[in-house]
Amino acid sequence: MNTNQKGRFISFDRLKTSVSLHQVLERYRLLERFHRTGDDLTGPCPIHHGHNPTQFRVSLKRGCWICFGDCHGGGSVIDFVSRMEGVGIRDAGLLLQDWFHLQPGERRENEFVQITHCSPMREAVDPIRAATNPPLRFSLGPLDGTHAYLRERGLMQETIGAFGVGACAYGTLRGWMAIPIHNLDGRVIAYAGRWPGTPPAGSSKYRLPRGFHKSIELFNQHRVKALASPEPLVVVEGFFGCMWVWQAGYRKVVSLMGSVLSRIQAERIAELAGQGRQVLLLFDGDAAGRKGCADALAWLSGSLAVRAVTLNDAQQPDSLAPERLRQVLGHAAEPEVAA
Numbered sequence: 001m002n003t004n005q006k007g008r009f010i011s012f013d014r015l016k017t018s019v020s021l022h023q024v025l026e027r028y029r030l031l032e033r034f035h036r037t038g039d040d041l042t043g044p045c046p047i048h049h050g051h052n053p054t055q056f057r058v059s060l061k062r063g064c065w066i067c068f069g070d071c072h073g074g075g076s077v078i079d080f081v082s083r084m085e086g087v088g089i090r091d092a093g094l095l096l097q098d099w100f101h102l103q104p105g106e107r108r109e110n111e112f113v114q115i116t117h118c119s120p121m122r123e124a125v126d127p128i129r130a131a132t133n134p135p136l137r138f139s140l141g142p143l144d145g146t147h148a149y150l151r152e153r154g155l156m157q158e159t160i161g162a163f164g165v166g167a168c169a170y171g172t173l174r175g176w177m178a179i180p181i182h183n184l185d186g187r188v189i190a191y192a193g194r195w196p197g198t199p200p201a202g203s204s205k206y207r208l209p210r211g212f213h214k215s216i217e218l219f220n221q222h223r224v225k226a227l228a229s230p231e232p233l234v235v236v237e238g239f240f241g242c243m244w245v246w247q248a249g250y251r252k253v254v255s256l257m258g259s260v261l262s263r264i265q266a267e268r269i270a271e272l273a274g275q276g277r278q279v280l281l282l283f284d285g286d287a288a289g290r291k292g293c294a295d296a297l298a299w300l301s302g303s304l305a306v307r308a309v310t311l312n313d314a315q316q317p318d319s320l321a322p323e324r325l326r327q328v329l330g331h332a333a334e335p336e337v338a339a
């Protein structure tokens, strides 16, 4: 890019609403390579020149793409051009403006970082809206935070203390690791149990109280609410992934407690993302995680600047060394802000 380009103004908002992924794929003459089902396209990834016909997915309706192969991620139309051309987000925006003859608008403060706003999330009648998780009237404790299992999972004392996790000696979670789950106001609404190690035959690794509605909560939501940080909100699937990302220095992190994003969770994520309106999805690399990630990306892209980092088959956030984790998060999380 020459120096003239540096001074040019880009409205990412406007770009996203004026240029569709369909138009951009057409410009690259890629459309015929994809299989179309409704508003979704599937095909080999044009960014890393992959051959797997199911690795790359596009939601035309939501204006986002994701690659489950070597690209390890996904995002908006701007991210797509950025990856195709090997340039930063700002330069990708300038290219799009030129290709589609868009006039830059008036300069507004912070517009460079406010990357998306397509349409507000649809309102719909949702039976789950009526569900609530009342604060518990008891406390399981004291929990033993020195249990060897927590060390095996790589958790440091500071993290164990901050999340209040530990081995439980009483009640239905006796012998399990208990993980307190809080509502937005910081009151404990449930304890999740994690069996320390391989669970006995016929028993699952995790246990949640009967009647607890996990799809209307986000693990670690109350701590994120108290942060008021402009950083991207990192969204992971599990409790340990959340604690692991937190421990690596990304305090603005929540977990879905599963791989499926609900409407209420999507709204909560939008609230917690704050003014930066940036979200970074870091789901597990297994089939459920990939599906969950693609769906969450498609859903959240309507109202937020969302990037996804995809992991290899056997990987999950807490299987990444802290250095590697900071690398993948840092790479995907840093928006390019014009000087």
Ligand SMILES: [Zn+2]
Binding pocket: 045, 046, 047, 048, 049, 050, 056, 067, 068, 069, 070, 071, 072
């Ligand atoms: Zn790819």
